Amino acid sequence: MRKIYVLDTNVLLQDPNSIFAFEDNEVVIPAIVLEEIDSKKRNADEIGRNARQISRMLDNLRTRGRIHDGIKLDNGGKLKVELNHRSFMKLQEVFGEITSDNRILAVALNYHLEEQEQTDPRPVIIVSKDTLVRIKADVLGLPAEDYLTDRIVNASDMFMGYLTLRVHPSVIDEFYTYRFLSVPALNLGYPLHPHEFVILRDEMGTSKSALLKVNAEGKKLEPLYLSNEPIWGIAARNAQQRMALELLLSDDIPLVTLTGKAGTGKTLLTLAAGLMKVEDDRKYKKLLIARPVVPMGKDIGYLPGEKDEKLRPWMQPIYDNLEFLFDTKKPGDIDKVLAGLGSIQVEALTYIRGRSIPGQFIIIDEAQNLSKHEVKTIVSRVGEGSKIVLLGDPDQIDHPYLDASSNGLTYVVEKFKEQQISGHITLERGERSHLAQLAADLL
Template sequence: MKKIYVLDTNVLLHDPQAPLKFEDNVVVIPAVVLEEIDAKKRLQDEIGRNARQVSRMLDGLRERGRLHEGIPLDQGGVLKVELNHRSFIRLKARFGEMTSDNRMLAVALNYHLEEQESDSPRPVIVVSKDVLVRVKADVLGLPAQDYLSDRTVSPDAFYTGYSQVYVHPGVIDAFYTDRSLAVSELGKTVYPNEFVILRDETGTSKSALVKVSTDGTRLEPLRLAGDPVWGITARNAQQRMALELLLSDDIPLVTLTGRAGTGKTLLALAAALHKVEDERRYKKLLIARPIVPMGKDIGYLPGEKDEKLRPWMQPIYDNLEYLFDAKKSGDLDKILMGLGSIQVEALTYIRGRSIPGQYIIIDEAQNLSRHEVKTIVTRVGEGSKIVLIGDPEQIDHPYLDSVSNGLTLIVEKFKSESISGHVTLEKGERSKLAQLAAERL
């Protein structure tokens, strides 16, 4: 049975192509949603870009007919802009003030009531990324759901980059003897550059930490993660895995996820400094992060570009101070000025750039949208390596969540590629307090 989907503004601002992704059903865009889209179109950010893209899409569809009467879509569905769907007196009696959200819900409610009077009523479903809008819809007796088309995977199926496999102890002995093992010995599917912890199925403490080769055919020992890197030593198995990927020249795309305090940024910076300053493998280290505040924005910042960026980039500078052992105020600035090979940037102006021969670290990548992460990774030039770091559970972006952000997308889309590697760090190493807070709060 065909359904009627009523879209909230945040769905369109999150994915401008959303109206085209509901198969052969009817998609309704209330007039109040158009008003909110219009209010966003002048913004010079991702939301403004998406608002303008929605406007262009609707303008293109006008060539097929009148939007308020319904436009047939290529996939068999119908798109309709609802101008004034009856009165919203029923809803006003329940929620009082007619806000934009309530006006959108009134459209859905009136559609629902109309359908109930027909011989074969169609389900009317509210689609919104706003939890409270979905709660209000439920109060009104309307089915409501989050926008699901952009979800890469359910949270319990996230790719961690490693797995444990219980094998016969002879298999572990054979690996230590030959320093190699065929993937077929595992009896399970693994991805290129994935890590595997081999454990004795008989219950002894015998084990081995191995890595799937780039071509995905054999298991290899870890080669690069044993010695300290810029004074940093791996404190657990996942950190060893991370350093192995960060130091490998044949893996140009690395993603690291994990809760606060697991060492993601520090490990990436240490490996990058080793590659740039010690080995001279890359000519420059570029560190960037999205400008998305946690909590209320503090507004405009005084000074030149570097001075404006300093508060946003302070977590990066904190880690650099630790690595360079800079104890006095101003020491780090002098060190960075003397080196000249470390560049700390915002992601605002990355569009149109080509970045060859550099080690690139993108911190807080969980706050990137799918479009933004595509824009960033496509900037990577020949001979560069890019590392994306973040915690999908700490989203500050208003239109993203743990399963729809750019970092999660790139982990899932690239997990089977030979040029990429991923590790989820689990154990906090910042301090006992930080680890306990990450677990309990």
């Protein structure tokens, strides 16, 4: 049976192509949604870009007929901008205030009541990224769904970058004897990804174990190339951190993604590796560190001063880690150090569009706040001889239209996990402090 889907504004602002995602069903856009999209189209961010894109798409679809009468889509569905089912009378009994959300709900409710009078009524479903809108719909007896088409992977199925195998002790002995293992010989029943790590543990319960890495072709398990020597005073404190350093310091892996809770060492390890590659090994000519300007909580508004002064509060977490690595004693010393080196650049992602960045070690912090489009723009800036590292915690997202399963960082992890030029690790154990680890786990 065909259905009627009433779309909330946030669905279109999240994915302008969502109007084509409902197969041969009828898609209804309430008139208030067009007004909300119009109010966003001048924004200079991803939301503004999507507002302009959906505006252009609707304008192109006008050539097929009058949108408020309904037009056929290529997938067999129908698109309609609703002007008539706007009466607030039925909804006012439950929700008195005429807000934008309630006006969208009123359209869905009026459609539902109208369909119930038909011989073969069609289900009317409201689609929204807003949890409270879905709850209100449930109160009204309307089916409501989240928009999941843009979801990259379920949170429980996210690629970790490593796995633990319990094997017979003879397998571990074989590895230490020959310094490699054949992946097919393990008879896992599933493939291993390039640069994925494997922890072998004795199935008999002894302490015998081994840490290996899948080669670029995905056919062999090999020992880690790097020892666990400190890098700029930083040494790996657990197995996942050692895996991360292996990826960060490997010159044949130009794309690395690191995810993990606060305090797991993502930023500090990456900065230490970047400083070693730029300052010690001279592999790259510059260390470029950037992060999206997305506030946590209420935005404090415009900041005074020149560009560097405006960016300083946003970039302060980076400077905190650099102060630790350079062991500066007084406030302001880190600025003198960076000015003297000249090879470390800290900036906002706002200025990266249109650039080509060759021969640099690029660190993108807080990448979970990037959309799929934004992360594509950033990774496609990487020039010849550069390495880019994306860091973030998919469970700490400040962007209003992203979640753990639909953000740009998760998108890159899943799309590149089978590529020979990339590697990923999920850091799980906090090393900042016992308090920070408890906060990440309990709060």
